[in-house]
Amino acid sequence: MTARNQGGCDGEHVCRIVDRAGEHFPGSRGKGLTARTQEVLDDLGVVDEVLHFGFRHLPHRRYLDGDQVAEADPHAQRTPTPDRPYDGGLLIPQWRIERILRTRLAEHGVRVELAAGLAEFSQSANGVHAVLDTGERVAARYMVGCDGGRSTVRKALGVRFEGETKEQAMLLGDVELSGLEPDAWYQWTVRGRGFLALCPFRHERSWQLQAVPFSDLGAEGSFPEPSLPYFRRIVDDLAGGNGIRLSKASWLSTYRVNVRMADRFRVGRVLLAGDAAHVHPPAGGLGMNTGIQDAYNLGWKLAMVCSGARQSLLDSYQEERLPVAAWTLGVSAEGLPRVAERFVNGGSTDIADGAPSDGQQLELGYPASSLSVGGDAESGPRAGDRAPDAPCVDSSGTLRRLFDAFRGPHFTLLGFGESCAGPLRDVGTAQRGLVKPVWVGAPGSGADLVDVEGHARTAYGVTGDTLVLVRPDGYLALRAPGASRTAVRDYLDRVGVSRSA
Missing domain, CATH: 3.40.30.120 (Glutaredoxin)
Structure with a gap:
């Protein structure tokens, strides 16, 4: 949860970020940054560090029933242009992005407060009053719920989270291993048995493991409790003969596919962003990116309203971001079964094939927004489009x-x-x-x-x-x-x- 405290403005304003967790999340989770998100991080002054820790042109090495069938870089044909300096996606663990952003935030005197979850809140015409798990009472002008798919804030607001939970599921984890060179994103499909992918991270010992062992998939998409021995068995079964040995796991998880979106992103002085507002399948790798861009859209508007702009400026947040969330849910839901079906049937599909045509999010914009004025340009970008570089x-x-x-x-x-x-x-x-x-x-x-x-x-x-x-x-x-x-x-x-x- 983030809140803008009562007080002055233009530098006197205080922003607080509180998190119920006792420590920062250690898992890689969403690991792909789109070109547009890299532009956002450029604006925030942290893109050089992000590029240092990310893989851009990492080949995808694919195996079918034990035999290598393909190797290709899905971004091989992408090169920077004067107007688009970031030529494609970047593979980097989410925990690294969060650490980089926390460091940047600390330079502005703000830190994420752990073990300080939101217990309850109320709002009036003039502000929000919250009570933390610690018992502290906080008075704020606005509050933003960024507390995930099970959002306490969203539920308290009575906002509907419409959609469905699908039977599709996946095992995820961060592991250390021997037997592979970190020079490719390895992907194995064994017909009738399952799918396994191992993706290295630049300058890190850990790899992200993704797996769907068909024989272990129970009712309603359930898997056995993830553990290092269980992950070792999956690797032996689906990638046996490659001499891979898992030695350590820092994060183990089971991911269930949800396709859901809040029907509103704002109720009075309380707003929703990221997974609290929308969750969707991992196909295309748009989750972390969409959440970052939610915050990027909302942040400047909140700052200006707190500094004297009309409160109606905040209406444009839902107006602009809700259609983007709906698009993201749609293309992600379409991409997942396309990839899953071909994996099951032993096709040559790559994980990247689940991405939409605008998988880099450079064509997304707000031409229909009330903030976009000036009509269509005869050539070049129109009001509401992304502003090109040069x-x-x-x-x-x-x-x-x-x-x-x-x-x-x-x-x-x-x-x-x-x-x-x-x-x-x-x-x-x-x-x-x-x-x-x-x-x-x-x-x-x-x-x-x-x-x-x-x-x-x-x-x-x-x-x-x-x-x-x-x-x-x-x-x-x-x-x-x-x-x-x-x-x-x-x-x-x-x-x-x-x-x-």
């Missing part, structure tokens, strides 16, 4: 990306063309701190960022002088003619975040 140079000739300009909790106003000078100057004066004005120009123009090779204009489909307002979470808010002196002000007033609103 390499430029600053006035000193130093390489600067558009993502560098976006980084931080502010709007960014890109001005393409000389007629944008007035609107950029107006915004820089009237909306200082809220909107960062950036003139993007040609070599010799004296612009803030010089579009040396024209990648920025190409990425944004700019043919004439154009203003592009980018939200704090990296989506286009507005496109307008370059000389417009009122478009940005009117937009900020409309959504209730203007300094003069």
Whole structure:
């Protein structure tokens, strides 16, 4: 659970994160980061460390009935482009991502408080009053339930968690082993007996084990209690002859497939995010990513409302994220049986085949949102679409990306063309701190960022002088003619975040 305490704003505000668990979760769980989530982590200033600990181009080595039948890198054809600097998914254990984010959070003076679960809460028109398991009473302006599929917060709100629990199940764990080189994601299918996958992690001793031993699958998708001896037997049965020896297990689990989504993501001053709002099959590896992007969408809105923006800005959280959750549930549910059936029948399907066509989440956006204004662009991204990156140079000739300009909790106003000078100057004066004005120009123009090779204009489909307002979470808010002196002000007033609103 996260809460924004009563108090001031703009740096005086206090955010608390409490967790009922007595220690941080040790398991790898969701291990795939999409390209879009890597962009989010870039904005948060931690992507270099994430890349250091992640595998990007890890071949998938597949076996059928004991014989190797294929080896391929599903991201082999992906390469970075000027507008998309992260070329594909990244394999990294979830506990590592959480540790990196906790370290970044601590730099802002916030720590995750363990053994401090939520016992009860109530809310009024002015705030939320919570009682922790420790007996402490907390007064907050808002509360966010990020407490998983069995969410205490969601249940207390009376929010329906609609969907179904399927009979499909999987065994999961983090193990140390000998007998394999950590140079591939190994996948074995033995017809009539089951499926096993072992995925290494970069700079780690542990591997993630995934298994579906058909002979052990009981009624309603149940498996025997996971244990190291049981996992050893599964490995011997499905990958025998490879000399694999499991030596240690740090996490053992049974995963049941649920496809469920909350019917609301907000009730008054209490909001839901991540698994508390939606759970779905692992096909496509979108779970952790969708949760991170929930928080990314909500965080800047909460911060601005706590700093004086209209509370109605929070309405856009459900408006934007509920359709994304519905899409995620749909494509994940479609991908799981497709992969499972082919594994059972001994096909050549790879785990990655369960991913949707936009498995990197770069095409997801909010074009129908009330925060997206400006109509369709003749070319390039429209309001509500993801804001592309592009390499430029600053006035000193130093390489600067558009993502560098976006980084931080502010709007960014890109001005393409000389007629944008007035609107950029107006915004820089009237909306200082809220909107960062950036003139993007040609070599010799004296612009803030010089579009040396024209990648920025190409990425944004700019043919004439154009203003592009980018939200704090990296989506286009507005496109307008370059000389417009009122478009940005009117937009900020409309959504209730203007300094003069």
